[in-house]
Amino acid sequence: MGTPINSNYFFTGYGPLDEKLLVDTFEDLPSSPYNGMIVAVDTENCSYIYTEQGWKKIVNESDLESYATIDYVDTQISQIAIPEIPSKLSDFENDKDYITASDVDKKIEDAQLNNEDIDLTEYYTKDEIDNKGYQTETQIVDLIDSYFANIKQAEDEEF
Numbered sequence: 001m002g003t004p005i006n007s008n009y010f011f012t013g014y015g016p017l018d019e020k021l022l023v024d025t026f027e028d029l030p031s032s033p034y035n036g037m038i039v040a041v042d043t044e045n046c047s048y049i050y051t052e053q054g055w056k057k058i059v060n061e062s063d064l065e066s067y068a069t070i071d072y073v074d075t076q077i078s079q080i081a082i083p084e085i086p087s088k089l090s091d092f093e094n095d096k097d098y099i100t101a102s103d104v105d106k107k108i109e110d111a112q113l114n115n116e117d118i119d120l121t122e123y124y125t126k127d128e129i130d131n132k133g134y135q136t137e138t139q140i141v142d143l144i145d146s147y148f149a150n151i152k153q154a155e156d157e158e159f
Contacts, residue, residue: 029055087148089140099123 022040023029026048029039033050038058040047048055068076086092094100104123111118129136135143 026055087144089137089144 021038022042024042026041026044029041029048029050030037033039033055035050035052037050038047039050047058049058050056099122104120107120108118110116124132126136
């Protein structure tokens with residue numbers, strides 16, 4: 001039901017009845033506004049809204065000329081060189097000289113050729129790795145595969 005104006009009329013709009021929804025200048029804005037009150041200022045060709053912090057200018061389209069458009073942002077994003085992320089552990093570079101299976105095999109082979117005892121005390125066994133929380137190559141590959149599958153699933157759901 002609307003707001004009674006007189007016995008024969010009803011206002012069915014949303015919000016209070018304002019006697020000044022249009023003023024000539026910013027200085028003419030009402031001195032006793034309510035929160036959410038919107039008033040157009042003729043000389044500025046814009047509107048202001050009253051908030052708890054005071055009058056705030058409502059940005060119109062002409063004020064957005066200095067902002068980036070969606071096309072501009074999309075173009076800039078498409079020009080970013082995103083490096084390819086390896087999908088297999090073997091694709092990573094071993095720049096920290098971690099011991100690999102081939103290193104262990106070579107040490108065993110060298111020791112056997114020289115009739116030496118094989119000293120593998122520098123190396124962890126699989127059980128030691130599992131007990132310390134380290135990951136094997138297979139476990140890491142599984143984690144990477146799972147990661148990429150989750151990304152693919154998220155992309156499919158988004159689009």
